[in-house]
Amino acid sequence: xxxxxxxxxxxxxxxxxxxxIYTGGFLGFIILMAIAEQMGMTSKTIGLCFVAFTVLIYAxxxxxSRTVQVDAYxxxxxxxxxxxxxxxxxxxxxxxxxxxxxxxxxxxxxxTYMAFLVGWTGGYILVSSLLAPYLRKFGCYTVPDFIGTxxxxxxxxxxxxxxxxxxxxxxxxxxxxxxxxxxxxALGIPFELGVWVGLISILxxxxxxxxxxxxxxQVAQYIVLIIAYLLPIFWMSNKWGYGIFPHLQLGPExxxxxxxxxxxxxxxxxADAVKxxxxxxxxxxxxxxxxxxxxxxxxxxxxISLAICMMVGTASLPHILMRYFTTPSVKxxxxxxxxxxxxxxxxxxxxxxxxxxxxxxxxDPTLPTSxxxxxxxxxxxITWVQNWAAAKQVFIADFNGDGVxxxxxxxxxxDVVVLATPEVxxxxxxxxxxxxxxxxxxxxSTADGLVLAIANALSHDLYFKIIDPKADVAKRLIVARILLxxxxxxGAYIASMRITSILGAVAWAFDFAMSGLFFPLVLGVWWKRAxxxxxxxxxxxxxxxxxxxxxxxxxxxxxxxxxxGIDHLRFGIIGAPVSLIAMVVVSLMTDAxxxxxxxxxxxxxxxxxxxxxxxx
Amino acid sequence: MWLTLAIWFxxxxxxxxxxxxxxxxxxxxxxxxxxxxxxxxxIAFVVLLFWFANKQEAIDEEFxxxxxxxx
Numbered sequence: 001x002x003x004x005x006x007x008x009x010x011x012x013x014x015x016x017x018x019x020x021i022y023t024g025g026f027l028g029f030i031i032l033m034a035i036a037e038q039m040g041m042t043s044k045t046i047g048l049c050f051v052a053f054t055v056l057i058y059a060x061x062x063x064x065s066r067t068v069q070v071d072a073y074x075x076x077x078x079x080x081x082x083x084x085x086x087x088x089x090x091x092x093x094x095x096x097x098x099x100x101x102x103x104x105x106x107x108x109x110x111x112t113y114m115a116f117l118v119g120w121t122g123g124y125i126l127v128s129s130l131l132a133p134y135l136r137k138f139g140c141y142t143v144p145d146f147i148g149t150x151x152x153x154x155x156x157x158x159x160x161x162x163x164x165x166x167x168x169x170x171x172x173x174x175x176x177x178x179x180x181x182x183x184x185x186a187l188g189i190p191f192e193l194g195v196w197v198g199l200i201s202i203l204x205x206x207x208x209x210x211x212x213x214x215x216x217x218q219v220a221q222y223i224v225l226i227i228a229y230l231l232p233i234f235w236m237s238n239k240w241g242y243g244i245f246p247h248l249q250l251g252p253e254x255x256x257x258x259x260x261x262x263x264x265x266x267x268x269x270x271a272d273a274v275k276x277x278x279x280x281x282x283x284x285x286x287x288x289x290x291x292x293x294x295x296x297x298x299x300x301x302x303x304i305s306l307a308i309c310m311m312v313g314t315a316s317l318p319h320i321l322m323r324y325f326t327t328p329s330v331k332x333x334x335x336x337x338x339x340x341x342x343x344x345x346x347x348x349x350x351x352x353x354x355x356x357x358x359x360x361x362x363x364d365p366t367l368p369t370s371x372x373x374x375x376x377x378x379x380x381x382i383t384w385v386q387n388w389a390a391a392k393q394v395f396i397a398d399f400n401g402d403g404v405x406x407x408x409x410x411x412x413x414x415d416v417v418v419l420a421t422p423e424v425x426x427x428x429x430x431x432x433x434x435x436x437x438x439x440x441x442x443x444x445s446t447a448d449g450l451v452l453a454i455a456n457a458l459s460h461d462l463y464f465k466i467i468d469p470k471a472d473v474a475k476r477l478i479v480a481r482i483l484l485x486x487x488x489x490x491g492a493y494i495a496s497m498r499i500t501s502i503l504g505a506v507a508w509a510f511d512f513a514m515s516g517l518f519f520p521l522v523l524g525v526w527w528k529r530a531x532x533x534x535x536x537x538x539x540x541x542x543x544x545x546x547x548x549x550x551x552x553x554x555x556x557x558x559x560x561x562x563x564x565g566i567d568h569l570r571f572g573i574i575g576a577p578v579s580l581i582a583m584v585v586v587s588l589m590t591d592a593x594x595x596x597x598x599x600x601x602x603x604x605x606x607x608x609x610x611x612x613x614x615x616x
Numbered sequence: 617m618w619l620t621l622a623i624w625f626x627x628x629x630x631x632x633x634x635x636x637x638x639x640x641x642x643x644x645x646x647x648x649x650x651x652x653x654x655x656x657x658x659i660a661f662v663v664l665l666f667w668f669a670n671k672q673e674a675i676d677e678e679f680x681x682x683x684x685x686x687x
Contacts (some may be wrong), residue, residue, distance in 0.1 A: 121658045128665055133672075331673055338665035345662050349655045 015084055022057075023223050026573050029053060030227075034430045044188065048196040050433035051186040051440055054224055058217045058444065059204040065216050066208035080215055080326040086339025088215045089323045091222035093120075093344055095171075095507045096178025096443030099225060102348075104414025105354035112303060117348050119307040121341060123314025128337040131315060132324040134525045136333035140325065143318040143517070150524045151532040159539040163516030164318045164457050166543070168450045171317075171509035174203070174492045175447035180492075181415075182440045186433075198440075199492040202447045207481055210456075214448045215326060221441035222343065228438025228593055229354075235426045236357045240367065257359055309570050313510025316517040319446075319453035358421045363407065374407050384423040388416060411499050449493065455484040508550070508571075515546030515575025519583050527587075528598045534587030542579025549574040 033046055071078065080088070098120070105113040140146045143164060148157030179198025184191045205217040239246075291520040314320065323340075324333045363372045371379045376398055379385055388394040419439070422431040459480035516539050523530040523538075550571045 118657050119662050124665060125668075128668060219669060331669075334669040334672060335666075338662070338669050341665050342662050349658050352655075405624050 009362065012534070015081065019084075019219060019223065020050055022220060023053050023227075024363045026224060026227065030434060033433065034428060035428050037428055039582060042047045043432070046429055046433040047436055048188075049184040050437040051183065054437045054441060055201045058220060058441075059201065061220055062205040062207070062209055062213040065213035078326055079328050082332045082336045083326065083339050084219050085327050085332075085336040086214070086343050087222040088218035089320065089336070089340035090343035090347075091218040091441070091445035092323055092449040093320060093340065093446070094225065094347055094442050095446035095506065096175055096182075096353075096439060098347065098595050099229065099442035100178060100182075100415045100418050101356065103351045103354040104218065104417040105271050106352050107417045108414055114352065114603065115303045115306040116606075117351065119310025120314060121344060121348055122307065124313035124337055124341040126311060127320070127324075128334055130522050131321060131525065133330045133334045135321060135521075136324050136327060142453070142460050143321055143521070144457050145460065146524065147535065151530075153532050156535050156539075157196075160520070161457050163512065163539055163543055165454055166485060166517035167317065167509045167512040167516070168319060168454045170486075170493065170512060171319075171452070171506060171591050172447055172450040172487075173494045174332050174506050174509075175443045175450065176488075178443035179432045179440060179447060182436055182443065185419075186440070195492045198444070199488050202444055202451060203485060203488050205444065206448045206452050207484055210477075210480065211322075211326060211452060214452050217448065218445045221445040224441040225438040225445075226343070226346055228434045228441070229350060230434065232425075232427060232431050233350055233354050233357060234426055235431070236361070236421070237353075239425065239427075240357075240361075242357075249441070254356055256364065257356065271400075280287050305570050305573050307517045309507070309514060309573060310510055312518050312576060316513040316521060317510065318513070318517070319449040321521075322453055323449070354421065355417060358417045358424065361421070361425050362410075369426060372407055372410060373403055374405055374426060376403055376409075384420060386579040387423075388412070388420055393420075405552075447491075451484060451488050454487050455480055458483050458487075488541055511546060511550070511571045511575065514541070515571070515579060516543035518576055519580045523583060528602075530583065530587050531590055533590040534583045534585075537586035538579045538583030539581040542575045545578035546571050546575025 033041075033049060037043075037046060102116065105116065135143075135146055138146055138149070140149065144157050144160035147160035148154070176184045176198055177193055179202065180191055180195030182194075183189070183197045183201075184194030186229075187194070187197065189197070206214050209216075223527055234245075285291075324336060327333045327336050361367060364370050365373050368375070371385070379396065380389075385394060393413045393416050396405060397409050397411065398405075399409055400406070419432070419435060422435060423429070459476060519542070520535045520538050524535065
């Protein structure tokens with residue numbers, strides 16, 4: 001035991017060196033692939049090498065981090081250094097949606113879509129100021145663990161497990177879906193098979209070592225995904241001569257896009273025309289201005305309400321909160337939130353730049369890559385157009401029949417913006433392979449975290465705390481691993497049925513978490529008077545109200561007209577206030593919690609001293 | 617903490633309520649509202665978090681609540 005601990009210490013101290021070598025090795029691999037491409041390696045082999053090589057590395061890390069200790073399995077032994085925890089959280093956080101879909105969303109949605117950017121970063125302020133340090137002080141293993149101990153009783157714990165499973169499971173199917181899409185493209189296998197390949201790679205990372213394995217693979221995945229995202233942006237910006245550092249120098253290009261949009265005219269195609277032309281589902285044409293702010297109070301409210309949902313949802317998503325249980329101290333939990341946001345910021349601030357570069361590459365007639373305004377026969381002869389059209393990801397519909405491609409006649413899927421831009425801009429194929437590996441890393445890292453969050457909640461809170469409190473360590477860890485496989489398989493099965501688009505499912509997860517968990521967590525720390533009955537009412541009614549509203553407006557369900565523009569992406573706006581009111585009213589109607597609980601809440605707010613739940 | 621939340625509220629919501637009117641101003645050549653949600657608010661959040669973490673640490677130390685530097 002002691003010897004093991006010393007080894008662990010040595011490992012933690014050597015982390016910068018280990019990941020330095022890893023990053024160097026990865027860059028070396030990229031160069032090697034670039035040389036291989038010059039020597040005539042086919043693009044298919046390159047894509048295969050990138051995805052297979054990175055997945056093997058993650059699996060190796062997962063295997064090396066295997067463990068049989070409870071602390072290591074659930075919270076990585078609580079000794080993950082601040083900066084590395086920041087990287088792991090960033091990878092945990094940035095999902096397939098952030099990596100693959102976000103730039104595409106900005107490409108089509110312009111300013112309005114960027115509410116996601118603000119929402120997905122601003123939530124960390126809430127995490128840091130209201131929750132993470134206090135939950136770390138509490139010393140719990142999982143989020144329901146906090147609810148169960150703070151409010152007492154199995155029922156409160158059980159409700160928290162339900163909300164957690166609902167939110168995380170919605171999210172995980174989207175991620176497995178994304179790994180499946182990328183695996184099927186890179187390996188050239190059918191999507192249904194790709195989903196299972198994705199699942200096996202996810203399980204390899206998490207099954208043997210639990211949180212410890214997931215932490216160290218997530219750090220590795222972050223390094224891959226950030227290189228894969230930033231390299232093409234810098235390359236393109238320099239290639240077109242827009243400036244060495246695109247983030248500071250793309251202003252004129254944003255203005256140029258606005259000018260071109262005015263020139264070409266933004267036309268919204270009628271749904272009937274699109275249907276008649278046979279455009280495949282999920283494809284869109286540009287119909288919204290890139291940088292202009294839509295007029296009116298309603299547009300501003302829609303922007304802000306989406307930002308609120310994403311922020312509050314961030315602060316209640318269990319797979320993110322549980323990352324801060326792994327830091328060595330309360331202080332480092334707080335620092336670690338700041339580092340997480342810094343690493344997330346690196347990618348998020350680049351997404352609008354990528355969308356800008358991608359759009360201008362397609363529409364600016366002075367660039368050799370542009371297609372808008374060219375003859376359709378010429379455009380259809382371009383290799384990348386042929387490849388992506390064959391995959392039903394892009395489509396040309398000549399509405400006015402003049403044989404020239406107009407802005408509203410060019411359809412593509414949002415994901416193509418990230419996945420195809422390197423090809424569009426004429427970068428070597430090695431960059432496309434890199435981007436595929438990055439997308440895979442992003443989707444896998446989030447799926448790892450989510451599957452682990454669900455399995456831990458079920459094995460620790462449901463099985464150990466409620467069903468069989470006498471279970472020994474070995475048995476608990478076996479149950480945890482079996483659940484991991486079962487949940488992963490269930491997620492993959494649902495993902496293979498392709499129900500919602502990636503983004504829809506992701507936004508729903510935030511709204512579920514926000515409706516059910518936000519106020520019980522925050523008031524649990526900040527309001528001593530909050531009691532068990534109130535918390536249960538808050539979770540149950542909040543979740544019920546949110547879900548009912550989702551069914552009321554959801555396009556796949558009743559599809560009624562939303563109230564005040566609160567559509568199915570924003571149903572947390574209904575759920576969370578209901579949760580707050582129910583919790584306050586019921587708490588005040590019932591008895592105050594006992595002295596011991598109140599003392600516990602005081603204790604949580606003080607960083608020094610022991611954790612409330614002693615380590616076992 | 618309240619100051620942190622107030623700054624957060626400003627950069628997260630208040631500027632975007634006036635998104636339409638401030639977009640005619642420009643910063644580094646970008647329309648201002650576009651810049652704020654692409655980078656500006658994000659930078660503000662990152663800076664705010666580091667500032668908050670340090671500040672809170674200082675407060676904890678001043679009142680003797682800071683954790684001891686053990687392992």
